[in-house]
Amino acid sequence: MLMSGAQILLECLRKEGVTHIFGYPGGAVLPIYDAIFDCHDIKHILVRHEQGASHMADGFARSTGKVGVCLATSGPGATNLVTGIATAYMDSIPMVAITGQVRTSVIGKDAFQEADITGITMPITKHNRLVKRVEDLASAIAEAFYIAKSGRPGPTLVDIPLDVSRNQIEFDVEKDYPKQVNIPSYRPAGPSGRVPDLQMKKAVQLIAEAERPVLYVGGGAIASGAQAEVTALAERTNILVTTTLLGKGAIDESHPLALGMLGMHGNAYANHAVNSADLLIAVGARFDDRVTGNVDKFAVGARIIHIDIDPAEIGKVMQPDVPIVGDVKNILTELIKQVQPREATAWNDQIMEWKEAFPLVYPNDGNLYAEYAIEMVNELFDHDAIMATDVGQHQMWAAQYFKCNRPRQWITSGGLGTMGFGLPAAIGAQFANPDKRVVCLSGDGSIQMCIQELMTATVYGVPVITVIVNNRSLGMVRQWQEMFYEERYSAVDLQASPDFVKLVEAYGGVGMRATTREQLREALIKAKVVTDRPVVIDCVIPTMEKVYPMIPSGQSVKEMMLRHDLEQVKASVHADGETWSFADEERVLEQVVEVGASGAE
Amino acid sequence: MSNTIVAQLQQQHTITVLVDNHPGVLARVAGLFARRGYNIESLAVSVTDNPEISRMTIVVNGDHRVLEQITKQLNKLVEVTKVVDYTETAAVERDLALIKVNAEAHHRGEIMQIVEIFRGRIIDMSDKAFIIEVTGGTEKLDKIIHLLEAYGIREMVRTGIIAMARGSKTASRTGRDAE
Numbered sequence: 001m002l003m004s005g006a007q008i009l010l011e012c013l014r015k016e017g018v019t020h021i022f023g024y025p026g027g028a029v030l031p032i033y034d035a036i037f038d039c040h041d042i043k044h045i046l047v048r049h050e051q052g053a054s055h056m057a058d059g060f061a062r063s064t065g066k067v068g069v070c071l072a073t074s075g076p077g078a079t080n081l082v083t084g085i086a087t088a089y090m091d092s093i094p095m096v097a098i099t100g101q102v103r104t105s106v107i108g109k110d111a112f113q114e115a116d117i118t119g120i121t122m123p124i125t126k127h128n129r130l131v132k133r134v135e136d137l138a139s140a141i142a143e144a145f146y147i148a149k150s151g152r153p154g155p156t157l158v159d160i161p162l163d164v165s166r167n168q169i170e171f172d173v174e175k176d177y178p179k180q181v182n183i184p185s186y187r188p189a190g191p192s193g194r195v196p197d198l199q200m201k202k203a204v205q206l207i208a209e210a211e212r213p214v215l216y217v218g219g220g221a222i223a224s225g226a227q228a229e230v231t232a233l234a235e236r237t238n239i240l241v242t243t244t245l246l247g248k249g250a251i252d253e254s255h256p257l258a259l260g261m262l263g264m265h266g267n268a269y270a271n272h273a274v275n276s277a278d279l280l281i282a283v284g285a286r287f288d289d290r291v292t293g294n295v296d297k298f299a300v301g302a303r304i305i306h307i308d309i310d311p312a313e314i315g316k317v318m319q320p321d322v323p324i325v326g327d328v329k330n331i332l333t334e335l336i337k338q339v340q341p342r343e344a345t346a347w348n349d350q351i352m353e354w355k356e357a358f359p360l361v362y363p364n365d366g367n368l369y370a371e372y373a374i375e376m377v378n379e380l381f382d383h384d385a386i387m388a389t390d391v392g393q394h395q396m397w398a399a400q401y402f403k404c405n406r407p408r409q410w411i412t413s414g415g416l417g418t419m420g421f422g423l424p425a426a427i428g429a430q431f432a433n434p435d436k437r438v439v440c441l442s443g444d445g446s447i448q449m450c451i452q453e454l455m456t457a458t459v460y461g462v463p464v465i466t467v468i469v470n471n472r473s474l475g476m477v478r479q480w481q482e483m484f485y486e487e488r489y490s491a492v493d494l495q496a497s498p499d500f501v502k503l504v505e506a507y508g509g510v511g512m513r514a515t516t517r518e519q520l521r522e523a524l525i526k527a528k529v530v531t532d533r534p535v536v537i538d539c540v541i542p543t544m545e546k547v548y549p550m551i552p553s554g555q556s557v558k559e560m561m562l563r564h565d566l567e568q569v570k571a572s573v574h575a576d577g578e579t580w581s582f583a584d585e586e587r588v589l590e591q592v593v594e595v596g597a598s599g600a601e
Numbered sequence: 602m603s604n605t606i607v608a609q610l611q612q613q614h615t616i617t618v619l620v621d622n623h624p625g626v627l628a629r630v631a632g633l634f635a636r637r638g639y640n641i642e643s644l645a646v647s648v649t650d651n652p653e654i655s656r657m658t659i660v661v662n663g664d665h666r667v668l669e670q671i672t673k674q675l676n677k678l679v680e681v682t683k684v685v686d687y688t689e690t691a692a693v694e695r696d697l698a699l700i701k702v703n704a705e706a707h708h709r710g711e712i713m714q715i716v717e718i719f720r721g722r723i724i725d726m727s728d729k730a731f732i733i734e735v736t737g738g739t740e741k742l743d744k745i746i747h748l749l750e751a752y753g754i755r756e757m758v759r760t761g762i763i764a765m766a767r768g769s770k771t772a773s774r775t776g777r778d779a780e
Contacts, residue, residue, distance in 0.1 A: 119625075122625075122629055122632050123632055123633075123636050130625075184682060185620075185621060185680060185683075310677070312670065312673035314673075315666060315669060315670070316670060319666075
C-alpha cells in the first residue's frame, strides 16, 4: 500500500505496542498530526508545553517499564524536550522522542524553526538519528525502540524532516517492519545472557567469608524487574538491603531486612551499616556522589561486588573486587542458587540497634509538616498509591517517609534532579495506570515549573492529586545557604506565589488548603473521592524546616548531621537570640493561614 | 614508589576505533572525549577496506583507569564496532608531516642531508623554501622538526598517528579487544 512517512511512523508505533503519545503539534510535524487525525487506537495526549510531554512519557515508562513516547515539532518544540530527555538519560529510562525537522533540502540553511536536535541531544541520548529518506524510516523506528529498551535502557531520538514524513512509498508493516533488530556494533547484555562462572564463584566466596555484608541496590534492579530476586537473596543470606533513591521499591520497604535509602539524606542507620560493612554488594547501582560523598572515605573497609548491566559502570567510581556484568535479574537468579544460606548474626543486631538509636524523626508538636503529609498519603491510600515527586526538600522527605511495597511505585528525577518533573510525570503514570491513584508531592518552587500541565490533566480527566509542600521558599537551596553560607539567603525567598487553590480551580480542578494536620487529613480524604479531575492541596509548612539526616556534599558518614545535632549547633552559635526566619515570614504565613481557613472548606 | 606509579599513570595510549561510516560519528566520538574530560593528543580518521567502516586512530594520555573508561564509554556508542588498544601490542605506528622550511641557497645542502638521514623527501622547492615530507613514529618526527627549526619552519602539518598491529592480526577480526 502506498503510504506517507507519517502513516508509516504510526504503523511502526502500533507494531511496537505504543498506546499513548505525548505531544504538541507544529509546522514540521503537520503530516504526522494529519495521520494522527485518522488514528484511533493510539491515544495522543495534547500537552501544554513540550517539556511536559517528555516528562509524561518518562512517568509512563517509569511506572510500567514500557517505552514512553513523546512527539514535538522542529526547533523550539524539539529543544523543549531536552530537559525531559536528559532526565530520562540520567536515570536510564526507556523513551523514544520523535521530533519533526525542516525539509531535507533546507537543513543547514538556518530555516524557520530549524535546530540541530540530533547534535543537541547527542550527549543525552543513548542514540539518535536524523532520517533523511522515507525508505529508512521503519528501520530507524525499530532501532530506536530496540536500543531504548534493551541493555541499560535510555532515551533515543528520531528526527524526521517534513518531506520524509510527507513522501510516499509502498509499505506493508507486516512485511517491511523489521521483526528483529540486528546491530552488529550493539550487543547489550540481556535477561538470558551468559553468567560469568568464575566471577560468580568469587562472589559466592566473598559472601561466605563476609562478617558484615550489606546489599546496596539501585535503579538497575527496578529496570531489570528483580524485586523478587533481591528479596530472595536478602532472605536466603539475611543480608540487610539499603536502596538508592532510584532503587526504592526493589524490596518492600516494610520488609524487616529493608534499611531504606542511603546517602546524603539517607537513613543514618543505612549509612552506618555501609560505612562499617566488610562487604558491599552493589546491585544495579552506580556509586553516585549523592550516595558516596567522599569516595575515598566511602565504605573503606568493605570489599565490593559490583553487579551491573553496563560495563562502563564497573570501575567508573570505585574499583570492585568482583565485577559482574549482566542483567541484574539474571545474575541474582544464579547467585541465589549458588550462595550458601546464612543466619542472621550479631551484625544484623548491630544494625537494628543503630536503627533504634537513629530513627527518622520530625517534630511531634502537632503542627503540620511535610513528613506528616507523606505518612498520611501512605496511610490513607493503603500503601498503594504511585508517588511522583519534584525536586528539593520535599523529594528527600518523600524518599525517607514514603514506603514502597513494590517497584515502579516511586517516580522521581534522581540523576538530573529536574524541578518541574513531578506533575507531568504523575500525569504520565496515571495514563499508564488508570486503576491506581497517583499522588504528586511537589514544592511551591517546583510546581511552578510545569504547572500548566494541570490543564492537560483537567482536559483528559486525570485525577492526579498534587500535594504542594509550601514553605514559601526554595527550601533545599535555603537549607544549604543556612548551613554552609552563613545564612546569606540569596534568591531563595519566593516572596509571593499564586494562590494555588484558586489557580487549580481556574484550571478546572479541585483546590484545597491545609495548614493543620486535621485539615490535611480531611483534604486527602476529600481528594480520594475525586476521580475525574486534578486535585491540588496547598500544604502549608514552616519555612525553616530542614532535611535530616544530612551528609554535607563531598564528606563522609563521620560528618553526618542529625536533627538534634544541628539544633544544638544552632543553639550555641545563636545564643544571642537572633531569629532564623525570613524577615517577613510570619507576615506571609499569617496571610496564608487566613486564606486557608476559608479555602479548606 | 610514588614515582613508578606516576610513570604508570601518565602513559600515552594509541587506540584504534572502528566505527560505522555514518555522518556524525566523528562528532559523537569527539563529543564523548570532550564531555568526559579526556584529552585527545591526535586523531586520524579514514575509511577502511570495507567502505561501511571507518577507522579512527586516537592517541590519548591517561592512566589505566582513564583508558578503561574511555574504551568502555566508546564501546557504548551504538556506531562503534570495536575498540583496540595498541599500548601493549607490537604495532607499527606512523605519523606523516609536511614541513615548509626556509631554504636559502647556502643551507640547501645541509637540509637535504638531514632529509636524507631521516629518509624524507623534498616534494616542493622554490627559491626560498622547501616542502619536506617525512613519515615515522612521533619521536622521529619530533627530532627532524627540531633539527629543521634551526633554519626556520614557516609552516607545518602532521596527520597524527595511525597504527596497525604487526603479524597477521587485524583490528576488525582477531585484534585484541581493548575491553
